[in-house]
Amino acid sequence: MKLDSKIPDGPLSEKWDRHRFELDLVNPANKKKFEIIVVGTGLAGASASATLAELGYEVKTFCIQDSPRRAHSIAAQGGINAAKNYQNDGDSIWRLFYDTIKGGDFRSREANVYRLAQVSNSIIDQCVAQGVPFAREYGGQLANRSFGGAQVSRTFYARGQTGQQLLLGAYGSLSRQIAADKIRLFTRRDMLDLVVIDGKARGIIVRNLVSGNLEKHSADAVILATGGYGNVFYLSTNSMASNVSAAFASYKKGAFFANPCFTQIHPTCIPVKGSYQSKLTLMSESLRNDGRVWVPKIPGDRRSPGHIQESERNYYLEEKYPGFGNLVPRDVASRNAKLQCDLGKGVGDTQLAVYLDFKDALKRDGQEVIARKYGNLFEMYEKITADNPYETPMKIYPAVHYTMGGLWVDYNLMSTIPGLFVLGEANFSDHGSNRLGASALMQGLADGYFIIPYTIGSYLAEASPEKIDVDHKEFDLSYLNAEARIKKLISIKGKRTVDNFQRELGSILWENCGMSRKNTNLKKAKKLIKELRAEYWENVLVGGSEKDFNQRLERAWRVADFLEFGELMVTDTLERQESCGGHFNEGYQTDENEALRDDKLFCHVSAWEFRGNSRKPRLHKEPLKFENVELTQRSYK
Numbered sequence: 001m002k003l004d005s006k007i008p009d010g011p012l013s014e015k016w017d018r019h020r021f022e023l024d025l026v027n028p029a030n031k032k033k034f035e036i037i038v039v040g041t042g043l044a045g046a047s048a049s050a051t052l053a054e055l056g057y058e059v060k061t062f063c064i065q066d067s068p069r070r071a072h073s074i075a076a077q078g079g080i081n082a083a084k085n086y087q088n089d090g091d092s093i094w095r096l097f098y099d100t101i102k103g104g105d106f107r108s109r110e111a112n113v114y115r116l117a118q119v120s121n122s123i124i125d126q127c128v129a130q131g132v133p134f135a136r137e138y139g140g141q142l143a144n145r146s147f148g149g150a151q152v153s154r155t156f157y158a159r160g161q162t163g164q165q166l167l168l169g170a171y172g173s174l175s176r177q178i179a180a181d182k183i184r185l186f187t188r189r190d191m192l193d194l195v196v197i198d199g200k201a202r203g204i205i206v207r208n209l210v211s212g213n214l215e216k217h218s219a220d221a222v223i224l225a226t227g228g229y230g231n232v233f234y235l236s237t238n239s240m241a242s243n244v245s246a247a248f249a250s251y252k253k254g255a256f257f258a259n260p261c262f263t264q265i266h267p268t269c270i271p272v273k274g275s276y277q278s279k280l281t282l283m284s285e286s287l288r289n290d291g292r293v294w295v296p297k298i299p300g301d302r303r304s305p306g307h308i309q310e311s312e313r314n315y316y317l318e319e320k321y322p323g324f325g326n327l328v329p330r331d332v333a334s335r336n337a338k339l340q341c342d343l344g345k346g347v348g349d350t351q352l353a354v355y356l357d358f359k360d361a362l363k364r365d366g367q368e369v370i371a372r373k374y375g376n377l378f379e380m381y382e383k384i385t386a387d388n389p390y391e392t393p394m395k396i397y398p399a400v401h402y403t404m405g406g407l408w409v410d411y412n413l414m415s416t417i418p419g420l421f422v423l424g425e426a427n428f429s430d431h432g433s434n435r436l437g438a439s440a441l442m443q444g445l446a447d448g449y450f451i452i453p454y455t456i457g458s459y460l461a462e463a464s465p466e467k468i469d470v471d472h473k474e475f476d477l478s479y480l481n482a483e484a485r486i487k488k489l490i491s492i493k494g495k496r497t498v499d500n501f502q503r504e505l506g507s508i509l510w511e512n513c514g515m516s517r518k519n520t521n522l523k524k525a526k527k528l529i530k531e532l533r534a535e536y537w538e539n540v541l542v543g544g545s546e547k548d549f550n551q552r553l554e555r556a557w558r559v560a561d562f563l564e565f566g567e568l569m570v571t572d573t574l575e576r577q578e579s580c581g582g583h584f585n586e587g588y589q590t591d592e593n594e595a596l597r598d599d600k601l602f603c604h605v606s607a608w609e610f611r612g613n614s615r616k617p618r619l620h621k622e623p624l625k626f627e628n629v630e631l632t633q634r635s636y637k
């Protein structure tokens with residue numbers, strides 16, 4: 001199969017407009033004849049559901065949680081980018097496009113990223129109209145702050161709770177459509193399989209997480225907006241429910257998985273404390289607007305920060321990258337934090353931390369101003385660590401945060417299975433090998449509010465799928481397979497808990513396929529994961545019944561998928577013999593320890609095709625063409 005990205009012809013700035021004009025339309029009166037399944041109610045799924053229902057389609061929306069409002073998107077803190085240029089500080093659509101392409105280390109599609117920058121401004125208008133309470137300047141204009149990888153202020157925010165406020169906006173629109181009977185909402189449902197009939201996505205199998213019953217749901221098209229796979233590392237800043245299962249089930253049904261090796265390790269998280277911790281907490285990148293990152297100059301200096309004089313501190317980001325300072329992109333900031341800790345300059349009990357210090361900002365602006373910007377983050381930090389960041393610097397360390405890889409989609413956000421569309425963090429589309437801060441919310445809402453409403457209509461108009469019902473044999477087959485897998489998991493009755501397996505998988509990946517990667521370690525990791533997976537199916541202890549509320553069973557299903565997906569991730573990492581963005585192979589670095597790309601051999605998207613459990617997945621390459629920007633070695637000096 002040849003990958004066709006369906007990027008429209010014509011000048012970059014006209015592609016999306018032309019494409020929208022050329023796409024087929026569904027007659028408004030006919031929209032109600034089409035049913036669309038949307039899995040996920042984070043920002044991508046909620047915005048898509050609301051918009052499609054508003055257009056007239058019949059929508060069925062699913063999520064794991066008891067309310068759409070509990071989707072992981074609610075955790076997003078720092079903000080959302082848009083090229084409004086309210087500040088007149090030099091921003092433009094082109095600059096947002098360029099920063100994003102460069103931030104992703106030239107491993108994303110020009111056309112997608114340009115479109116993202118174009119629609120960014122409409123997102124802000126839409127959210128303001130919904131009543132999202134973005135922070136404002138004294139004169140009433142929406143306020144902006146800076147995020148990494150940009151020298152302009154383009155991040156719109158609502159204190160440190162931007163995701164929550166945006167999700168409430170989308171949830172309001174979703175609720176309006178539920179009340180209008182255009183959306184049927186299915187909460188506490190876990191998608192276990194995708195049903196493909198005659199090569200097209202036609203439905204899903206879900207488990208009712210309360211009753212344990214399996215259900216079949218059919219539709220004319222399916223949208224996955226199921227978030228990212230960061231929890232494959234066990235410890236991450238993702239919500240505990242974030243998983244790869246829906247995407248992985250679709251991969252096994254023919255959707256290619258793109259760039260699974262691209263994981264974002266965020267530089268500012270609360271460091272790991274003990275071996276029984278199950279979750280890590282982010283301290284938003286917005287804090288790097290005012291916080292200064294430093295370590296003691298002398299390795300092994302164990303004095304408390306207050307006793308270390310200015311002249312004894314190393315503000316290593318400001319020194320090494322004077323152009324961007326503390327606001328270098330995440331991959332660069334994370335690698336440098338690790339480098340300092342490897343040199344023995346790490347701080348805190350574990351010496352796996354660096355300081356993020358607000359002393360100067362507090363002196364300059366006063367506590368009230370700082371509290372207004374970051375108050376809830378400071379409170380959260382104090383609750384978790386018992387240190388008051390107004391008085392002593394925060395201790396931070398990189399942690400798994402976001403995944404740039406995901407199901408491969410074309411320009412229309414359609415996967416390699418016709419009728420299966422993938423939105424938000426679940427797709428691979430716009431961030432290359434490193435996502436810039438505040439760009440995930442922008443992408444999820446761009447996909448849901450402004451792209452899918454056009455592209456899915458064209459698919460439905462063209463494909464005009466025949467009606468099918470859930471008695472079709474493909475539904476039965478998927479149902480029986482899911483049932484058998486559940487029974488198998490319950491029946492093993494081994495000695496190790498699900499969490500115990502997941503913790504071990506996470507540690508294999510973190511050690512060997514985390515911030516810094518080596519071929520020898522990757523080969524070792526592959527073998528270890530295979531062995532762990534084999535043991536899992538012999539020795540996992542699930543307990544309870546399948547016909548009941550059973551959270552261990554939920555997790556067991558997801559960990560079974562993580563164990564397979566982890567291997568795919570390592571395979572992809574080994575295949576990409578270069579360094580780019582968050583993918584850092586120690587064998588490929590510049591003299592200054594920056595990622596060294598190989599544009600001759602690896603300027604492509606790697607898309608993996610499943611070929612059965614006993615065969616290696618097949619690699620397909622989508623070449624990336626850069627016609628508007630020059631491929632350069634990234635520099636943030």
Ligand SMILES: Cc1cc2nc3c(=O)[nH]c(=O)nc-3n(C[C@H](O)[C@H](O)[C@H](O)COP(=O)(O)OP(=O)(O)OC[C@H]3O[C@@H](n4cnc5c(N)ncnc54)[C@H](O)[C@@H]3O)c2cc1C
Nearest residue numbers: 040041042044064073077078079191227424425438440441
């Ligand atoms: C702590 C934190 C802070 C962040 N801050 C920012 C920020 O300030 N700015 C920014 O741009 N980005 C930020 N991000 C990233 C951003 O929040 C996410 O990338 C984004 O919210 C993902 O949205 P989504 O709609 O794609 O998926 P999610 O919000 O993850 O939603 C996934 C949905 O899919 C459902 N689902 C998943 N699996 C299944 C299944 N098998 N069956 C049924 N339903 C399923 C879930 O129930 C949920 O409704 C942050 C991330 C974290 C972890």
